[in-house]
Amino acid sequence: MTLRPVLLACLLASVPLAASAATPYRSMQQILDASPAADWRTPDPASTLYLELEAGRVVIELAPGFAPEHVANIRTLARAGFWDGTSIYRVQDNFVAQFGDAEADDPAKAKPLGTARHKLPAEFERDAEGLAFEVLADVDGWAPQVGFADGFAAGRDPASGKAWMAHCYGVLGAGRNLEADSSIGAELYVVIGQSPRQLDRNITQVGRVIQGIELLSALPRGPEPMGFYQDPAQRTPIRAILLASEVPEAERTRLQLLRTDTQSFRDVVEARRNRRDDFYKRPAGHIDLCNVPLPVRAARD
Amino acid sequence: MTLRPVLLACLLASVPLAASAATPYRSMQQILDASPAADWRTPDPASTLYLELEAGRVVIELAPGFAPEHVANIRTLARAGFWDGTSIYRVQDNFVAQFGDAEADDPAKAKPLGTARHKLPAEFERDAEGLAFEVLADVDGWAPQVGFADGFAAGRDPASGKAWMAHCYGVLGAGRNLEADSSIGAELYVVIGQSPRQLDRNITQVGRVIQGIELLSALPRGPEPMGFYQDPAQRTPIRAILLASEVPEAERTRLQLLRTDTQSFRDVVEARRNRRDDFYKRPAGHIDLCNVPLPVRAARD
Incomplete structure (x- = not known):
């Protein structure tokens, strides 16, 4: 995936160049796939x-x-x-x-x-x-x-x-x-x-x-x-x-919900605030409260 | 309709008391019903x-x-x-x-x-x-x-x-x-x-x-x-x-659209920004761009 770090640095005033160049972009799904089990909760x-x-x-x-x-x-x-x-x-x-x-x-x-x-x-x-x-x-x-x-x-x-x-x-x-x-x-x-x-x-x-x-x-x-x-x-x-x-x-x-007080959730928010995949030409640098996904998945044994 | 002007004055910091007390609240529909024909356009x-x-x-x-x-x-x-x-x-x-x-x-x-x-x-x-x-x-x-x-x-x-x-x-x-x-x-x-x-x-x-x-x-x-x-x-x-x-x-x-450069439209926006009918207990004092209605009606002869 081409990340165009120079272009991104121009667009992402809120993201330091070092961070955006050093950290490969992960999509929400990639973040969720890598999240530890403890980041998920089972609803009562x-x-x-x-x-x-x-x-x-x-x-x-x-x-x-x-x-x-x-x-x-x-x-x-x-x-x-x-x-x-x-x-x-x-x-x-x-x-x-x-x-x-x-x-x-x-x-x-x-x-x-x-x-x-x-x-x-x-x-x-x-x-x-x-x-x-x-x-x-x-x-x-x-x-x-x-x-x-x-x-x-x-x-x-x-x-x-x-x-x-x-x-x-x-x-x-x-x-x-x-x-x-x-x-x-x-x-x-x-x-x-x-x-x-x-x-x-x-x-x-x-x-x-x-x-x-x-x-x-x-x-x-x-x-x-x-x-x-x-x-x-x-x-x-x-x-x-x-x-x-x-x-x-x-x-x-049987469902699980991503805890909203975890680093995985914060990473999801940032991945959606600034989409840096190949589709998006201009990451928004912003997200509205109601655009933030609250991930749900099937429970795992 | 009870407008509770004292309570509203507390809630609506952006609306002067004189204005909210002197101007009866009009719903979007009331504004549209009273709008002049010139405020509407026919799409090309x-x-x-x-x-x-x-x-x-x-x-x-x-x-x-x-x-x-x-x-x-x-x-x-x-x-x-x-x-x-x-x-x-x-x-x-x-x-x-x-x-x-x-x-x-x-x-x-x-x-x-x-x-x-x-x-x-x-x-x-x-x-x-x-x-x-x-x-x-x-x-x-x-x-x-x-x-x-x-x-x-x-x-x-x-x-x-x-x-x-x-x-x-x-x-x-x-x-x-x-x-x-x-x-x-x-x-x-x-x-x-x-x-x-x-x-x-x-x-x-x-x-x-x-x-x-x-x-x-x-x-x-x-x-x-x-x-x-x-x-x-x-x-x-x-x-x-x-x-x-x-x-x-x-x-x-045959449809008509309310022109967005008219006082009727501005009044609609304000009526939605601060709903002062009997249902709303706390007018928001804000509206998001995508919450603003863009009124459409059947054309009139």
């Missing part, structure tokens, strides 16, 4: 959701560190089979796929919530103290600081001492009505388009899809305003949403 | 492409101001029916839908290019001089300046005197091989995910989808690496790609 089955569709399984990692009360309620709802027979009832292009009980707003038809809580506090942000935060140095217009915490893309404000999850592609959010505290985790949505970061700190985010997002992102868009399907026959049936910890071990999807 | 039929699929028509506005040689070649190819019977042969989640002649890289099978040119210069950027550029004040990590030109999201570098189209959702790019000048506009792709701005100034961009992107973004993702379909039966057939100017007037899709 009690914080892993399986969204079971006819087309397959969407695997979601929940974020109890950011939204503990919502995640607790989601666990209760999952254990009670709340989502059995519900549907994906809204798919809006370049925005979200939303699912749960399509009749939730109609007291006469809404599915009973069982022992789940009917009211939760908004969990738009949390105290930054006590949260390990891997800072991304790149400028961001939406937050004073951005980076990664608990494996999620996140924002942080040193002035307020708060941190929050960022609305990147694949994030799972808790749908709400106009009131900040009107979400309970029963109605959920996944971002399937350009990151709607204006929703940061306006909605409680509860996790992110770690496998199978194409089962949501490639669904037909709903014909009504905002992508709703009025016709129940057009909605995508949900067989169940299950906690992995409630599923027999043999039936679980 | 000679720079409008119809991608004709079994599921319907995707309408694309070409960008001759940014890529004149590619657009000229695309016009030649469209007039010659080059794309008749070709396919969408790659759909990669959160990235692109790519189409054209799936056998283009095999000289024995490639479709003949007819009178179209076989070699073009890379058109990654153009001189900023002579290009009307509506600056977006918001910080951007990918370019020294960003804004809108010819109706497209764009970047600009005062130091180099160059401008270029930005890789936002819906942008149409000219696929290439490793060489910068290996695109000719025959293989095309549309961005269907988080804006891959690292491609800016690395690929020639030739337009953007202005209607029907859901016919691309909701396609099944290809099963092979990078979203390719090896099995021709899985590809989405393309009936034709036509110039609107070659289609009888009665069969054209």
Whole structure:
């Protein structure tokens, strides 16, 4: 692979010539292939959701560190089979796929919530103290600081001492009505388009899809305003949403996630910030928070 | 609608209290509904492409101001029916839908290019001089300046005197091989995910989808690496790609685009930068280039 070190030195003001000349470029895949096993973690089955569709399984990692009360309620709802027979009832292009009980707003038809809580506090942000935060140095217009915490893309404000999850592609959010505290985790949505970061700190985010997002992102868009399907026959049936910890071990999807507090992850970020393979003629010298890949792989024995 | 002016004054450091208290918030739709007819333009039929699929028509506005040689070649190819019977042969989640002649890289099978040119210069950027550029004040990590030109999201570098189209959702790019000048506009792709701005100034961009992107973004993702379909039966057939100017007037899709050099557009940007409806509890005070809507409407007689 030709690295054109002289040209690169001109383009990569942030990378010293010595470093770029001395260090061969490694692609993300090469970095991952060389990463030590300790750089990977297995998501907690009690914080892993399986969204079971006819087309397959969407695997979601929940974020109890950011939204503990919502995640607790989601666990209760999952254990009670709340989502059995519900549907994906809204798919809006370049925005979200939303699912749960399509009749939730109609007291006469809404599915009973069982022992789940009917009211939760908004969990738009949390105290930054006590949260390990891997800072991304790149400028961001939406937050004073951005980076990664608990494996999620996140924002942080040193002035307020708060941190929050960022609305990147694949994030799972808790749908709400106009009131900040009107979400309970029963109605959920996944971002399937350009990151709607204006929703940061306006909605409680509860996790992110770690496998199978194409089962949501490639669904037909709903014909009504905002992508709703009025016709129940057009909605995508949900067989169940299950906690992995409630599923027999043999039936679980065994995945590993690259830890975001490792040198391998930092190397991935830099490999994407400045792509120095033969295709790229001008490495960007920048990466946006939501362009950073959060690698997932099949678990290894 | 309750605007909570006191709370907003605390949140919106960039908006003077007098202004936010005195000016009722208008949503994007309200701004568009009140916009004068002169704020809208009709795209040039000679720079409008119809991608004709079994599921319907995707309408694309070409960008001759940014890529004149590619657009000229695309016009030649469209007039010659080059794309008749070709396919969408790659759909990669959160990235692109790519189409054209799936056998283009095999000289024995490639479709003949007819009178179209076989070699073009890379058109990654153009001189900023002579290009009307509506600056977006918001910080951007990918370019020294960003804004809108010819109706497209764009970047600009005062130091180099160059401008270029930005890789936002819906942008149409000219696929290439490793060489910068290996695109000719025959293989095309549309961005269907988080804006891959690292491609800016690395690929020639030739337009953007202005209607029907859901016919691309909701396609099944290809099963092979990078979203390719090896099995021709899985590809989405393309009936034709036509110039609107070659289609009888009665069969054209009549659209109008909001001019980006108007107060209505500036008001849309501000309405999205600081959402002050009842849903948003914390207006962002920022918008990213690729989050700015570029409004399209049915033409009015």
